[in-house]
Amino acid sequence: MLHVVRGDRAMTLLKFAEGVKSVSDTEILFIDEVHALGKDIQEALFALVDRGELPAIKEFKDGRRPRLNGVRKVSRVSILLATDQPGLLVPALLNRFRVIVMAPYDREDLVAIGKDYMTELKITVSTQALNLLVSQCEWIPRSLKLNLQALAQLHSESAESLGIEHVRELFDGEGPDHAGLMRWERRYLELFKTSWHELSISVIAKKLSFDQRYVITKIEPRLVEEGYITIKGNARLRGPLGSSVLDLKHPDYKEPESIPDGNKPIC
Numbered sequence: 001m002l003h004v005v006r007g008d009r010a011m012t013l014l015k016f017a018e019g020v021k022s023v024s025d026t027e028i029l030f031i032d033e034v035h036a037l038g039k040d041i042q043e044a045l046f047a048l049v050d051r052g053e054l055p056a057i058k059e060f061k062d063g064r065r066p067r068l069n070g071v072r073k074v075s076r077v078s079i080l081l082a083t084d085q086p087g088l089l090v091p092a093l094l095n096r097f098r099v100i101v102m103a104p105y106d107r108e109d110l111v112a113i114g115k116d117y118m119t120e121l122k123i124t125v126s127t128q129a130l131n132l133l134v135s136q137c138e139w140i141p142r143s144l145k146l147n148l149q150a151l152a153q154l155h156s157e158s159a160e161s162l163g164i165e166h167v168r169e170l171f172d173g174e175g176p177d178h179a180g181l182m183r184w185e186r187r188y189l190e191l192f193k194t195s196w197h198e199l200s201i202s203v204i205a206k207k208l209s210f211d212q213r214y215v216i217t218k219i220e221p222r223l224v225e226e227g228y229i230t231i232k233g234n235a236r237l238r239g240p241l242g243s244s245v246l247d248l249k250h251p252d253y254k255e256p257e258s259i260p261d262g263n264k265p266i267c
Contacts, residue, residue, distance in 0.1 A: 001027045007036035007083075009216060009224075010201065010231050014068055016041045017055040026076050034081040035088035036217075042090040047071070049079065049096045084140065105141060110134045113141050114148060121152045124161040132167045146214050150184075153209045179245050184208065184219045189228060189242050198235040 005019050016037070023029050031037070031045070047053045058069035079097075086094060105113075114130050125133070125148070133151070137144035151170050155162055177186060191199060191207055205212045208219075220236075223229045228242040 003027060003029050005029070005031045007031060007033035009036050009038070009220075010234060011037060011041065012233060013038075013040050013044060013055060014057065014066070015233075016044065017057045017068060018066065020054055021057060023054065023074060023077060025074055028078045028080065030080045030082070032082045035083040035085040039090060042093050045079070045081075046090065046093045046096065048074070048077065049093070052077075104139050107134060110137065110139065110141060110144055114144055117145050117148050121148060123148070123152045123155075125151070125167075126161055126163045129162055129164045129167045132164055136171065142217075146218055149210065149214060156209070181245065182222075185223055185228075188215070188219050188223065189238070189246055192238040192242065193246060198232070198237045201234050201236060204236060 003020065003023050005016070020029065029048075034042070034045075037045075044055050052073055052075050053071040054074055056069045056072040057066045059066045081089075081097060083089065086099065111130060111134060114125075114134060118125055118130075133144060133147050137147060147170070151162060151166065154170055155166055158166075177183075179186075181189070187208060188204065191204060201212055201215065205215045208215060210219075220229070220231075223242070224231060226241065227239045228245065230237045230239050
């Protein structure tokens, strides 16, 4: 039996344990985008390879959330890892695997993938525009799909065929603003203007009209790295830098009363 886990920066060790709780002997565990998993989960994978151990969980019937509960033994599990960023793997884990480098996609493959995804998105893109998108995707189908999705979102009300000028507008609009934020990074932060509290990744993705994977892989990385937001499981919280950029203050904050010039102390 094949078990599939998709790498996610927000995945916790408990969530990973829940995802692999049904993996048993002689089965196959496939982990896509393994580089996105945290160090603790990668170390848990190393324990599986080295000692045949997976993190175990304890579940409760009274409604309490499950919790980690030591390890459990499994044997003869075949493990397949997929990544386009092997340098982000824990060295001890990477060194235990035989690395197979896949042949890159060619232009014809990517054009065909783009056309199929255009049908799924229900948009029409000119041949010249599609070729430009292909040339900018670094030969990675996922990047091409994400750019097509962004193009569809940007021109969601347009019924016409999207041309090269629309693609150039997409790439031009990605440029940094006065604060150094890309367009979708700023729109992401602006969602917190109406909510001082945390927002879930599902709510953010829905409000931006993107799928969660696009938000996690294309918009959030720099916001997290530079302290604009913090991630807590599936929740996102605005950091001090995010508040500063948007010039936001807590709802309870009150401006100090001004002091008439005649009453100001003389220093």
